[in-house]
Amino acid sequence: MAMAAEDIARLIKERFPDAEINIEDLAGDGDHYSATIVSEAFRGKSRVQQHQMVYDALKGNMGGVLHALALKTAAP
Amino acid sequence: MSAQDVQDWIGKQIAGNDVVLFMKGTKTMPQCGFSMQVAQILNHLGVEFKDINVLEDMSVRDGIKAYSNWPTIPQLYVKGEFIGGCDIVREMFQAGELQELLSGKGIATNTQTLTA
Numbered sequence: 001m002a003m004a005a006e007d008i009a010r011l012i013k014e015r016f017p018d019a020e021i022n023i024e025d026l027a028g029d030g031d032h033y034s035a036t037i038v039s040e041a042f043r044g045k046s047r048v049q050q051h052q053m054v055y056d057a058l059k060g061n062m063g064g065v066l067h068a069l070a071l072k073t074a075a076p
Numbered sequence: 077m078s079a080q081d082v083q084d085w086i087g088k089q090i091a092g093n094d095v096v097l098f099m100k101g102t103k104t105m106p107q108c109g110f111s112m113q114v115a116q117i118l119n120h121l122g123v124e125f126k127d128i129n130v131l132e133d134m135s136v137r138d139g140i141k142a143y144s145n146w147p148t149i150p151q152l153y154v155k156g157e158f159i160g161g162c163d164i165v166r167e168m169f170q171a172g173e174l175q176e177l178l179s180g181k182g183i184a185t186n187t188q189t190l191t192a
Binding site: 068071072 | 146158160162167
C-alpha cells in the first residue's frame with residue numbers, strides 16, 4: 001500500500017491552509033516520504049504536539065497505508 | 077491481556093525505567109531502520125535504556141500507539157515523559173538538545189565533557 005505525495009499534501013493543506021509544504025519521495029516508491037511543513041499553527045507547540053497535529057491531519061493514514069513519513073515541522 | 081491491562085503494563089514499564097525505548101527488534105538486533113537509529117543514538121551517548129520489542133506482542137504494538145496517541149514506532153520515554161519518535165530524537169540529538177534533556181533529568185551520558 002502507498003499514498004501519493006499529492007494526497008499527503010492535500011490533507012495537510014486542508015488542516016493548515018497557511019502551510020508551506022515540501023514533500024520528497026525518498027525512495028521513489030510512493031511509500032517513503034519526507035515532509036517539511038512550516039505553519040503558524042505550530043508556534044508555541046512542542047515537537048511532539050506539532051507532529052501529532054500533522055498525524056491527526058493525515059486522518060489515520062500514518063502508520064497504516066503511509067508507512068514512512070519523516071517529518072520536520074516549524075513555525076515561520 | 078485486556079486493552080486496559082496492556083495500558084497498565086506499558087505504564088509500569090515507563091514508570092519503572094528511566095529510559096525506555098519501544099522498538100521493532102531489540103537493541104542488539106533491531107528489525108527496522110528507524111528503531112535502529114534511535115538505539116544507535118542512545119548507545120552513542122552511553123545511555124542505559126530498557127528496550128521493549130513490540131514485535132513480540134501485537135497487543136503492546138497497538139497499545140503503545142494508543143498510550144501516546146502516536147502512530148509509529150520507535151517511541152522513546154525518559155522519566156515517564158514521551159520524547160518522540162525517530163525524527164524528533166534525531167533532530168534533538170543533532171541539535172544537542174537530547175543530551176541536555178537527559179542530563180537535565182539526571183540520566184548519565186558520556187557527553188558531559190563535550191558540552192560547550
